[in-house]
Amino acid sequence: MKRMPRKTGQENEAMKSTEVVVVGAGIVGASTAYFLAKAGLNVALIDCRGVTGSGGASQACAGGVRHQGRVPIEMPLALYAIPFWKILEEELETDLHYRREGMTIVTDEENLVPRIEERVANEQLLGLDIRMVYGEDLRRLIPGISPRMLAGSYCPIDGHADPLRTVNALVSAAQRRGAVVKWCCKAQCLVKENGRIVAVNTSNGKIRCSQVVLSAGAWSRALAATVGVTLPFEPFTLQMMVTRRCPHVLGQVLGWLGHGISLKQVPSGGFVIGGGWPGHGDLATGKTALMPGSMAKSAFTTIALFPSLSKRSVIRAWAGIEAFSMDEMQVTGPISGVDGLFIAAGFSGHGFAIGPGVGSLIADFITTGRLSELLSPFNLDRFGSSGTEGKRNAE
Amino acid sequence: MPNDLRIKTHPFLKSEQQNRRWVSITVDGRPMEALEGESLSAALWAEGHIALRYDDGSNTFRGIYCGIGHCFECRVTVDGIPDVRSCLVQVRSGMRVSLQVAAETDKDDGRI
Amino acid sequence: MNSPDDLVICRCESVTLGKIRECLKSSAARTVNEVKKLTRAGMGVCQGRTCARTVELILEREDGTQLGTEPYQVRPPIRPVPLDDLAAGAEDFSEPTGPVSVVMLRKPLGTEGCDETHAPKNGARE
Numbered sequence: 001m002k003r004m005p006r007k008t009g010q011e012n013e014a015m016k017s018t019e020v021v022v023v024g025a026g027i028v029g030a031s032t033a034y035f036l037a038k039a040g041l042n043v044a045l046i047d048c049r050g051v052t053g054s055g056g057a058s059q060a061c062a063g064g065v066r067h068q069g070r071v072p073i074e075m076p077l078a079l080y081a082i083p084f085w086k087i088l089e090e091e092l093e094t095d096l097h098y099r100r101e102g103m104t105i106v107t108d109e110e111n112l113v114p115r116i117e118e119r120v121a122n123e124q125l126l127g128l129d130i131r132m133v134y135g136e137d138l139r140r141l142i143p144g145i146s147p148r149m150l151a152g153s154y155c156p157i158d159g160h161a162d163p164l165r166t167v168n169a170l171v172s173a174a175q176r177r178g179a180v181v182k183w184c185c186k187a188q189c190l191v192k193e194n195g196r197i198v199a200v201n202t203s204n205g206k207i208r209c210s211q212v213v214l215s216a217g218a219w220s221r222a223l224a225a226t227v228g229v230t231l232p233f234e235p236f237t238l239q240m241m242v243t244r245r246c247p248h249v250l251g252q253v254l255g256w257l258g259h260g261i262s263l264k265q266v267p268s269g270g271f272v273i274g275g276g277w278p279g280h281g282d283l284a285t286g287k288t289a290l291m292p293g294s295m296a297k298s299a300f301t302t303i304a305l306f307p308s309l310s311k312r313s314v315i316r317a318w319a320g321i322e323a324f325s326m327d328e329m330q331v332t333g334p335i336s337g338v339d340g341l342f343i344a345a346g347f348s349g350h351g352f353a354i355g356p357g358v359g360s361l362i363a364d365f366i367t368t369g370r371l372s373e374l375l376s377p378f379n380l381d382r383f384g385s386s387g388t389e390g391k392r393n394a395e
Numbered sequence: 396m397p398n399d400l401r402i403k404t405h406p407f408l409k410s411e412q413q414n415r416r417w418v419s420i421t422v423d424g425r426p427m428e429a430l431e432g433e434s435l436s437a438a439l440w441a442e443g444h445i446a447l448r449y450d451d452g453s454n455t456f457r458g459i460y461c462g463i464g465h466c467f468e469c470r471v472t473v474d475g476i477p478d479v480r481s482c483l484v485q486v487r488s489g490m491r492v493s494l495q496v497a498a499e500t501d502k503d504d505g506r507i
Numbered sequence: 508m509n510s511p512d513d514l515v516i517c518r519c520e521s522v523t524l525g526k527i528r529e530c531l532k533s534s535a536a537r538t539v540n541e542v543k544k545l546t547r548a549g550m551g552v553c554q555g556r557t558c559a560r561t562v563e564l565i566l567e568r569e570d571g572t573q574l575g576t577e578p579y580q581v582r583p584p585i586r587p588v589p590l591d592d593l594a595a596g597a598e599d600f601s602e603p604t605g606p607v608s609v610v611m612l613r614k615p616l617g618t619e620g621c622d623e624t625h626a627p628k629n630g631a632r633e
Contacts, residue, residue: 051535052544168545172534183535236607244478244552244587260606276606290583293600299593310594311476313587315552328608349607452521460518460557467552467587468518478552478587 015180017208018044020366021200023187023223024216026058027163027352028344030170031359032213034092037177039367044207045171045179046200048186048219048286052168055286056217057351060238060320061163062262062274064253065353066103067128068155069119071329074354075126077374081357085161088356094169096161097267101251103158104133104142106149106305112257113151120153130155144249144308149256160253160264160272163352170356187216189226190341197227197340211340211366218283218323220345227338231331232383233323233346237281238274239294241317243309245269254305261301271309273302276349279319288319324348326383332358333371333379342366343380399441401430418488429486436462436469436481439492447471447481447494516565517558519551527562531570538577539563552587555579 022033025047033045047053065085067078089096107116116132123130133141134151141154175181182204190212191199199208214220218235225231250265260275277294281287295317303310325331325346335341344362351358361372405412415430422444429438436459439447446456447469460468464483472493473479481492512525530536530545539555539562542548548562549555555562559579566572584593 050538051541054540164544181535238607243590246477276608278603278607291603293597293602295583296593296595296597296600297603299590300597303590303594310591311589313478313589314584314593315554315587316550316582317584318582324607450521453515455521457518465553466518466557470552 015044015182015204015207018042018180019209020044020211020213021046021187021207021209022213022215023047023200024056024214024219024345025053025167025171025181025183026056026215026217027061027167027170027355028347028358029213029215030167030174031356032215032344032362033179033181033359034170034174034177035360035363036366037174037179039363041363041367043174043179044182044209045174046182046185046187046202046207048203049183051183052164052171054320055281055288056219056320057238057322057347057349058163058167058217058320060240060288060318060322061352062240062272063160063163063264063266063352064103064158064262064274065098065100065161066155066158066253067353068103068123068130068153068158069105069255070350072122072126073377074329075123075128077354077357079127080374081354081360082157084356084360085159085353088166092169092173094165094172096166096169098159098161099251099267100157100159102154102156103253103255104138104152104154105255105257106138106145106152107257108146108148108150109258110150116151116153116257123153123155128155129157142250142252142254144306145254146305146307149305154252158253160266161352162266166352166356170359187223190214190223190338192227192338192341195337195339197338209340211342213342213344213362213366215344217345217347218321220323220343224341224343227341229335229338229341229343229380231323231343231346231380232326233331234326235281235283235321236324237279237288237319237321238349239277239279239290239298239317239319241273241295241298241314243271243273243312244315246271246309246312249308250306256301256305259301259305260298261305263302263306270315271302271312273298273314275301281319281321283321286321288321290317290319322347322349330358330378331380332362332375333381334365335380401433401437401441418486420486420488420490420492422492423494431488432485434482435471435473435484435486435490435492438486439471439481439494444494516561517546517548517551517555519553519557520547520549522546522548522558524565527565528569531566537566537570537572539566540577540580542566549579554581 019042022029022045025045033043036043085098120132133154186203188201197212199206221231221233253264262274265271277298279291280289323346328348330347331343365371415432417428418431419426445458447458450457457468460466462482464480469481470478471481474491514524516524526546536542536545
């Protein structure tokens with residue numbers, strides 16, 4: 001009965017200091033830790049949960065990797081970040097089940113067609129490869145879609161990937177590059193002296209550092225408050241469902257304007273059903289519980305969109321807590337008055353696709369001191385003192 | 396049918412067995428005889444359909460494992476409904492069963 | 508335990524003993540739920556009914572993890588439910604009214620949200 005040696009320097013290694021502490025091992029934190037380690041910095045990635053985390057947004061992620069339907073001001077970032085997925089599998093030496101077979105957002109309401117057309121026109125101007133598809137062409141493009149759908153916005157370079165595999169792969173790759181990953185290590189407060197970060201107090205002791213990347217999703221708000229920074233986030237628990245494996249009939253990701261659904265069929269055959277339906281969550285413990293009404297309504301919407309799924313069985317539902325900001329856009333950027341602190345949270349349900357790219361840009365900033373223009377629209381300053389400036393999502 | 400491994404006499408199930416009648420069902424389009432009311436997986440096994448499906452992940456054929464509706468290994472399509480646990484389904488006359496095994500074997504009736 | 512590494516432990520996802528052993532060797536996974544996340548053992552159609560106990564026994568014998576350290580996390584539905592059965596009761600539910608969207612619901616954040624300069628008593632709400 002040989003006991004396997006424990007890895008990743010957990011209990012027995014008292015980590016006293018490092019250059020950068022990344023708080024939160026979700027898609028953003030894991031990506032950032034990977035690119036920082038790749039750049040040769042000493043980085044510690046800490047997460048209050050056990051290995052692979054639980055209860056956060058990356059856990060309850062639909063896995064969509066899409067350019068369309070994002071806030072217009074985010075398009076340049078998306079056009080930069082999403083191509084990372086093309087090389088990510090090779091870079092991380094892991095199959096992430098990434099597929100790029102397109103996404104179409106449809107409507108069955110005549111009066112909503114112009115709204116999609118307008119968005120498509122705007123997105124084309126921003127440089128996106130996207131076009132409208134109508135009627136019979138739509139049905140040919142997506143066999144199995146409900147015949148009541150009239151039109152849709154089709155972006156052939158949108159796709160999807162497996163969030164669990166991706167986060168696991170990023171964490172493993174970060175470790176291979178020298179990052180220290182500490183699970184069950186809860187950041188309790190950030191420590192600043194003379195206006196700069198000097199340490200993070202954790203459940204495993206104090207870690208001295210000169211930089212902190214706060215990528216702890218819904219848990220970022222409380223941590224930021226410990227150094228006087230207010231993040232206008234509210235936690236929402238989002239539910240997901242997955243069916244058992246089915247023969248492959250759907251290659252695209254489907255969305256339905258005005259209805260809560262994101263439908264895709266993953267390479268292993270199951271249909272992953274998202275759509276932003278709420279569940280119950282407790283921020284303090286990270287525990288989630290399901291809302292049956294969300295399962296029912298999500299199932300109803302799924303069948304209405306793709307009728308042939310009516311007899312397919314849901315085998316599992318789950319939920320995770322996400323941080324939604326006041327204008328449903330992320331906060332990324334350094335904080336004036338707290339040197340060394342970089343916030344990367346509040347992605348409001350759309351951080352997965354751009355996570356790796358954002359992680360790379362954060363690593364660039366930390367290594368060069370120059371913040372990419374792609375991140376500047378998302379600075380915390382935009383909330384000002386009245387906190388009323390906001391931008392609606394495209395749909 | 397002789398040597399079909401069905402339990403013909405049983406201290407408790409005697410009366411049930413005696414009252415069962417032979418009915419015809421189809422399996423992958425081919426007619427098959429079975430006892431009305433018996434478990435579909437037992438009927439399939441008696442006729443040599445031990446492999447009920449093909450698993451891509453392990454490249455193996457799968458059939459009954461637990462036999463009590465717990466493991467889902469014995470799932471087949473019945474009357475158009477997929478993923479039905481054959482160990483829990485009782486044979487009814489005219490039932491249409493698909494196994495999706497035939498394509499993976501070189502026997503044209505799918506038997507192993 | 509001298510079982511060969513290609514023994515299938517999770518039948519639904521075809522996860523072998525070798526894969527589980529590799530997971531224990533190369534990661535920080537120590538509980539049945541963590542092993543599930545890294546190997547997919549327990550993620551298939553029977554949702555761990557067949558293999559969860561076996562994985563726990565493997566953890567005990569190969570790693571010294573005591574049985575019952577962490578209960579196997581079961582997620583609803585407790586058995587597969589066809590989408591149309593789930594959908595049948597959709598109208599009867601008064602909550603939720605729709606998907607989450609802060610902006611679309613025009614839900615204002617709490618007034619203490621933007622003015623705080625010190626840590627709130629119990630972290631964020633919910």
